[in-house]
Amino acid sequence: MSEQQSQQRPSRLKLWRDAGLIWFGLWSLFAVNVFLAYVPLGGANVPVHMSVAFLMMVLLVGFFMDFKEHPALLRFAAFAGVFWLIFMFVLTASDYFTRQ
């Protein structure tokens, strides 16, 4: 590695700090989810828990998986899975959840 590259690269402490912040965010959201498990939420139970889990996924995909740094082609490949997943859920739901 050249001297110029060495000067440009972030310190080890910064690498730990950046990842640690996201880890703290993930851990905090999980703590919220566990706390909510003991709060009677009635019908909102599943949507609330899955919403907190979704926020954790956003943090993980966005920052740990560096999704925001990916070029468009890679984002497209990643979205393909989610797209067909939605398709699968919608088609199944249109049958099971509309039965009389």
Add this chain to the structure above:
Amino acid sequence: MSEASTALREPWPDLARQREGVTFGIWIFLATEVLFFGGLFLGYSVYRTLYTEAFREAAKETEIFFGSINTVVLLTSSMTMTVAVRAADHGYRRLTLICLWVTLLLGLGFLTGKGFEYNDDLTKGLFPGPGFPLPQPQEQIFWAFYWVMTGVHAIHLSVGIGVVAVVAVQLQRTVIKLESGTLTAVGLYWHFVDLIWITLVPLIYLVDRP
């Protein structure tokens, strides 16, 4: 010959294209994994809607203590994996290797916790089949999903641990170069396994606790 040039493999014209190709390939693989686990989540959703009360009662038997400890362990392993990948990107060889081995140990820690949890479940007889201790027959469906989903997740994690071990050894022997993009792919797979766990935890341990 510089380390960057030896990291380049056929048929890539340069390292940037090689890294993009590797990342593209792993995302395509992960898209298929999304659909694989998606089928399980979909099955769970359908049966949960059909047998809401039975699922609610069955889920109360899960061990939230083990679930929570394992979640924190896995989230921490994702952090160390992230540091490993970024350290590799910036040429910090020693830090990369340390973080990879710590990630591997945390993965083993998760599996150990899962082993204790499975032992606890089996002691209580919570495996679908004759002599199942819970009263409603549909409660066995919840536990069938529990064993299949957590089992398949544990298999994925075991594969991840194996891959991390191989890559760490090859990095140590400089068979694989830091810049090659291999670690980026391994990191994405590891985070995906974490992502599946984040989705599983509320469905199995949290939603029916009150």
